[in-house]
Amino acid sequence: xxxxxxxxxxxxxxxxxxxxxxxxxxxxxxxxxxxxxxxxxxxxxxxxxxxxxxxxxxxxxxxxxxxxxxxxxxxxxxxxxxxxxxxxxxxxxxxxxxxxxxxxxxxxxxxxxxxxxxxxxxxxxxxxxxxxxxxxxxxxxxxxxxxxxxxxxxxxxxxxxxxxxxxxxxxxxxxxxxxxxxxxxxxxxxxxxxxxxxxxxxxxxxxxxxxxxxxxxxxxxxxxxxxxxxxxxxxxxxxxxxxxxxxxxxxxxxxxxxxxxxxxxxxxxxxxxxxxxxxxxxxxxxxxxxxxxxxxxxxxxxxxxxxxxxxxxxxxxxxxxxxxxxxxxxxxxxxxxxxxxxxxxxxxx
Ligand code: NAD
Ligand code: TYD
Numbered sequence: 001x002x003x004x005x006x007x008x009x010x011x012x013x014x015x016x017x018x019x020x021x022x023x024x025x026x027x028x029x030x031x032x033x034x035x036x037x038x039x040x041x042x043x044x045x046x047x048x049x050x051x052x053x054x055x056x057x058x059x060x061x062x063x064x065x066x067x068x069x070x071x072x073x074x075x076x077x078x079x080x081x082x083x084x085x086x087x088x089x090x091x092x093x094x095x096x097x098x099x100x101x102x103x104x105x106x107x108x109x110x111x112x113x114x115x116x117x118x119x120x121x122x123x124x125x126x127x128x129x130x131x132x133x134x135x136x137x138x139x140x141x142x143x144x145x146x147x148x149x150x151x152x153x154x155x156x157x158x159x160x161x162x163x164x165x166x167x168x169x170x171x172x173x174x175x176x177x178x179x180x181x182x183x184x185x186x187x188x189x190x191x192x193x194x195x196x197x198x199x200x201x202x203x204x205x206x207x208x209x210x211x212x213x214x215x216x217x218x219x220x221x222x223x224x225x226x227x228x229x230x231x232x233x234x235x236x237x238x239x240x241x242x243x244x245x246x247x248x249x250x251x252x253x254x255x256x257x258x259x260x261x262x263x264x265x266x267x268x269x270x271x272x273x274x275x276x277x278x279x280x281x282x283x284x285x286x287x288x289x290x291x292x293x294x295x296x297x298x299x300x301x302x303x304x305x306x307x308x309x310x311x312x313x314x315x316x317x318x319x320x321x322x323x324x325x326x327x328x329x330x331x332x333x334x335x336x337x338x339x340x341x342x343x344x345x346x347x348x349x
Contacts, residue, residue: 001025001075001076002027002029002072002073002074002075002076003020003025003028003029003074003075003076003077003078004028004029004030004031004068004069004072004074004076004077004078005017005020005028005029005030005031005077005078005080006030006031006032006059006077006078006079006080006081006107007031007032007079007080007081007082008028008030008031008032008043008052008054008078008080009030009032009034009038009039009040009042009043009054010032010037010038010039010080010081010082010084010194011037011039011188011190011192011193011194011227012080012131012188012227012230012231013030013032013078013080013081014039014042014043014192015190015191015192015227015228015230015231016078016080016230016231016234016235017030017043017046017052018046018231019228019231019232019235020231020235021046021051021052023235025235026046026050026051026052027050027051027052027053028046028051028052028053029052029053029055029068029072029074030043030052030053030054030055031055031057031059031064031065031068031081032054032055032056032057032081033056033057033058033059033081033099034056035083036194036339036340037083037084037085037194037196039192039194039331040054041331042192042331055068058099058103059079059081059099059103059104059106059107060098060099060102060103060106061106062106062109062110065106065107065110066110066113066114069110069111069114070114074126075122075125075126075127076127076129076238076239077107077111077126077127077128077129078129078131078234078238079104079107079128079129079130079131080131081099081103082099082100082103082131082162083095083096083099083100083158083161084158085158085194085196085197085345086135086156086158086159086288086346087196087288087345087346087347088158088196088345088346089156089157089158089161089346090156090157090288090289090290090345090346090347090348091345091346091348093157093161096157096158096161097157097161097164099161100158100161100162100164100165101161101164101165101168104130104164104165104168104169105168107128108128108168108169108172108178111126111128111178112172112176112178114126115178124179125179126179127179127180127181127238127243128169128178128179128180128181129180129181129183129234129237129238129241130165130166130169130180130181130182130183131183131185131234132162132165132166132182132183132184132185133159133162133184133185133186134146134184134185134186134223134248134250134295134297135154135155135156135158135159135162135292135295136152136154136159136162136163136166136184137150137151137152137153137154137184137295138152138153138154138155138159138292139153139155139292139293139294139295140221140293140294140295140296141293141294142294144296145296145297145298146184146248146250146295146296146297146298147248147297147298147300147301148184148246148247148248148301150248152166152167155290155291155292156290156292159292166182166184169182170182173243173244179243179244180243180244181237181238181241181242181243181244181245181246181247182245182246182247183233183234183237183246183247183248183249184246184247184248184249184297185225185230185233185248185249185250185297186222186223186224186225186249186250186251186295186296186297187222187223187224187225187295188224188225188226188227188230189224189225189226189227189317189318189321190226190227190228190317190321190324191227191321191324191328192331193227194335194340195332195335195336195340195342196340196345198222198257198260198261199260199264199318199321200321200325200332201342202260202261202264203264203268203321203322203325204325204332204336204342205281205342206264206265206268206278206281207268207272207325207326208342209274209281210281210342211281211282211283212261212265212278212281212282212283213283213285213344214257214258214261214282214283214284214285215257215284215285215286215287215288215291216284216286216287216288216291217258217284218256218257218258218261218284219256219257219258219293220256220257220291220292220293220294221254221255221256221257221293221294221295221296222254222255222257222260222295223250223251223252223253223254223295223296223297224251224253224254224255224260224314224317224318225249225250225251225253225310226251226310226311226312226314226317228312229251229310229311229312230249232308232311233247233249233302233306233308236302236306236307236308237249237302237306237308240306241306242305247299247301247302247306248297248298248299248301248302249297249299249302249308250296250297250298250299250310251297251299251310251312251314252297252299252310253310253313253314254294254296255314258282260318261279261282262279262282263315263318264278264318264322265277265278265279265281265282266279267318267319267322267323268322271322271323271326272326285344286347288346288347289346289347289348
């Protein structure tokens with residue numbers, strides 16, 4: 001089995017690669033455009049051991065992707081290449097439409113023409129696992145959960161670009177018979193997450209003694225999943241999932257943003273005590289435009305059909321994540337200095 005991972009130098013992609021290698025699926029090929037969000041350093045050990053080859057390319061570049069497909073002859077393709085930050089999508093939607101939507105169209109077309117060059121039995125085994133988000137379903141009120149049957153109702157440019165990509169993948173499955181699986185996952189957290197996202201941003205701001213900007217009343221709910229649990233779900237969906245299936249993936253760990261930020265402050269109070277609690281730094285700021293109130297996933301289908309279940313309790317994972325950022329300043333310091341210093345994004349309407 002030859003595996004291609006697009007976006008493998010990002011947060012979830014790199015965790016997936018490490019897990020695939022640990023489970024004996026090497027060698028892997030990673031295609032990544034190496035945007036501001038990429039951390040190719042996280043894959044250096046795997047590259048040095050020969051377990052992984054990193055190809056710098058854009059999924060929108062049909063020729064480059066065609067060359068990779070011809071040379072590596074993948075059987076499984078995990079697509080994680082994406083622009084992923086909602087706030088940046090508010091400031092500049094076009095990059096999101098380019099990579100997340102046009103990029104997926106191009107990837108589907110490269111796969112389709114590659115599939116058509118294969119012997120009949122290999123045609124059916126070539127499979128795309130398209131990694132998507134629960135944000136395509138829009139906002140929930142205080143009741144209800146997202147499932148594989150939830151209607152699409154995206155709020156942000158990011159969510160709309162991912163929703164469009166899911167529709168393309170389904171259309172290429174029905175029209176051209178591509179073997180695909182779509183996964184819609186809730187918010188991930190864990191090591192190597194770029195510090196524009198809530199959890200790492202709050203950890204690093206607290207350590208710097210800066211205000212912790214909570215959007216609006218902080219009562220918005222996200223359903224948190226540790227990135228290693230997500231990687232496990234993706235491998236199960238790829239290897240055991242039904243062709244054409246969709247899996248909703250979540251950690252059954254709904255928390256308000258304020259609960260998460262207080263949890264981070266409590267973990268830091270214990271691990272790196274300051275003169276007063278870090279929670280004194282919390283500051284409510286203007287809300288995000290189009291802010292979805294609540295996300296929650298019912299992962300019953302993947303639990304029952306593939307035997308997957310999130311293993312890491314949120315409070316344990318959050319404390320471990322705080323410790324990881326405390327121990328890995330060499331990873332995040334250059335990011336803060338050279339790529340993103342923590343300023344507010346996406347506030348403009
Ligand atoms: P990330 O921003 O950390 O990484 C994205 C990676 O994609 C980066 O390495 C970047 O360089 C690469 N990339 C961007 N544009 C590219 C292009 N045109 N061609 C090739 N590579 C490109 O993102 P992440 O959090 O690891 O998310 C990965 C996937 O999982 C995305 O598709 C995202 O929509 C989905 N997802 C993320 C979450 C979450 O909470 N982070 C939850 C559900 C689903
Ligand atoms: P984020 O990590 O951007 O993920 P997503 O928007 O994809 O869910 O944000 C998670 C939640 O945290 C979301 O409700 C917005 C909120 N948030 C803040 O309150 N302050 C911040 O500085 C950031 C980045 C996010």
